[in-house]
Amino acid sequence: MIDVQRLRVLRAVAEHGSFNRAAAALLLTPSAVSQHIAVLERSLGRAVAVRSTRGVTLTEAGRLLVEAAETISAELDHVRREIDRLSVARPRLTVATFTSGGRYLLPEALARFVAAHPDVELTVRESEPEGALPMLRRGEADLALAYHFDGPLPVPPSERPGIDWTPLMDDPLSVVLPRGHRLSGRAGIDLGELAADRWVLGCLKTEAYLRRHAQRAGFDLQVAASTTDYFFAQTLVAAGVGVSLVPKVSLAPAPGLTVVDVDPPRPARHIGVATPRRRRPAPHAAAFTEALAAAAARVG
Numbered sequence: 605m606i607d608v609q610r611l612r613v614l615r616a617v618a619e620h621g622s623f624n625r626a627a628a629a630l631l632l633t634p635s636a637v638s639q640h641i642a643v644l645e646r647s648l649g650r651a652v653a654v655r656s657t658r659g660v661t662l663t664e665a666g667r668l669l670v671e672a673a674e675t676i677s678a679e680l681d682h683v684r685r686e687i688d689r690l691s692v693a694r695p696r697l698t699v700a701t702f703t704s705g706g707r708y709l710l711p712e713a714l715a716r717f718v719a720a721h722p723d724v725e726l727t728v729r730e731s732e733p734e735g736a737l738p739m740l741r742r743g744e745a746d747l748a749l750a751y752h753f754d755g756p757l758p759v760p761p762s763e764r765p766g767i768d769w770t771p772l773m774d775d776p777l778s779v780v781l782p783r784g785h786r787l788s789g790r791a792g793i794d795l796g797e798l799a800a801d802r803w804v805l806g807c808l809k810t811e812a813y814l815r816r817h818a819q820r821a822g823f824d825l826q827v828a829a830s831t832t833d834y835f836f837a838q839t840l841v842a843a844g845v846g847v848s849l850v851p852k853v854s855l856a857p858a859p860g861l862t863v864v865d866v867d868p869p870r871p872a873r874h875i876g877v878a879t880p881r882r883r884r885p886a887p888h889a890a891a892f893t894e895a896l897a898a899a900a901a902r903v904g
Contacts, residue, residue, distance in 0.1 A: 606647065608676060608680075611676065613630065613632075615673040617637065621660055678743055694723055696727065697727070702731065703730055704854040709896055709903070710728070710749070712898075713895040716898060729745060733748070733750035733758050734758045737750060741767075741880065747879045747889045750877075753813065757878070767878050768879045774872045774874055777873070778850060778863050779848070780837075780861055782861065783842075793864050794866075799823035802845070803825060806833060806834035810849050835856050842860035850863075875900070
């Protein structure tokens with residue numbers, strides 16, 4: 605049987621790239637770390653780490669063990685929190701959400717859920733999917749309202765099998781133009797028609813999409829402003845700084861703005877609920893997912 609403590613030591617060696625640094629992090633001596641690794645290797649009958657002048661590198665067996673150690677550590681942390689909850693009068697549910705999706709879907713979902721489960725202590729944590737999905741693995745959130753574009757979920761491939769994804773709605777992107785723009789009267793726009801315009805970026809992911817599109821269409825993307833807030837980006841468009849590409853749930857029509865659809869194939873974010881794949885899902889996570897699905901069906 606593989607000892608969990610030795611897996612913890614191997615994980616620290618992998619993280620710090622050195623027996624000495626791992627020992628310092630674990631408050632052990634370097635010789636103790638070396639002995640743990642040696643015993644682990646003897647029990648397996650193969651090497652898990654190779655020392656060199658550049659530090660320590662893991663063998664394939666070592667890498668597999670570290671992946672297992674991360675999963676085991678997350679599960680043990682989850683179990684510890686579940687045990688701690690047994691002594692708490694009220695059950696708890698922690699929800700991670702990205703800003704615009706939370707603004708669009710959470711109010712109705714929260715009202716539905718609280719009405720049906722008034723005893724549950726809810727915590728909401730704001731985070732983009734790149735931060736929220738690892739929170740599930742670490743047990744810091746029970747579910748995450750998240751999104752992805754046409755590619756896979758934004759987590760390392762090794763972590764994707766540990767996440768269940770429940771689709772809620774598609775969130776198409778539109779072009780936001782300043783009032784009086786030459787294309788503001790159009791029903792639809794090909795993004796190539798905006799090659800000469802300057803762009804206001806409201807998100808790094810839409811920037812990546814726009815740059816890929818510009819490269820395929822053969823023009824250089826001209827950036828006038830870059831933000832991490834779609835609502836701020838739209839105020840800059842209204843001020844005449846440039847044009848922007850904004851998801852439906854983040855649209856905030858205002859004087860000075862015109863919203864026009866993008867011609868097919870129209871880019872979209874895919875919004876859903878991510879939950880950790882565990883033998884015992886967090887209590888009430890399914891009920892909150894149903895509340896989000898009901899909200900998405902109504903407003904989507």
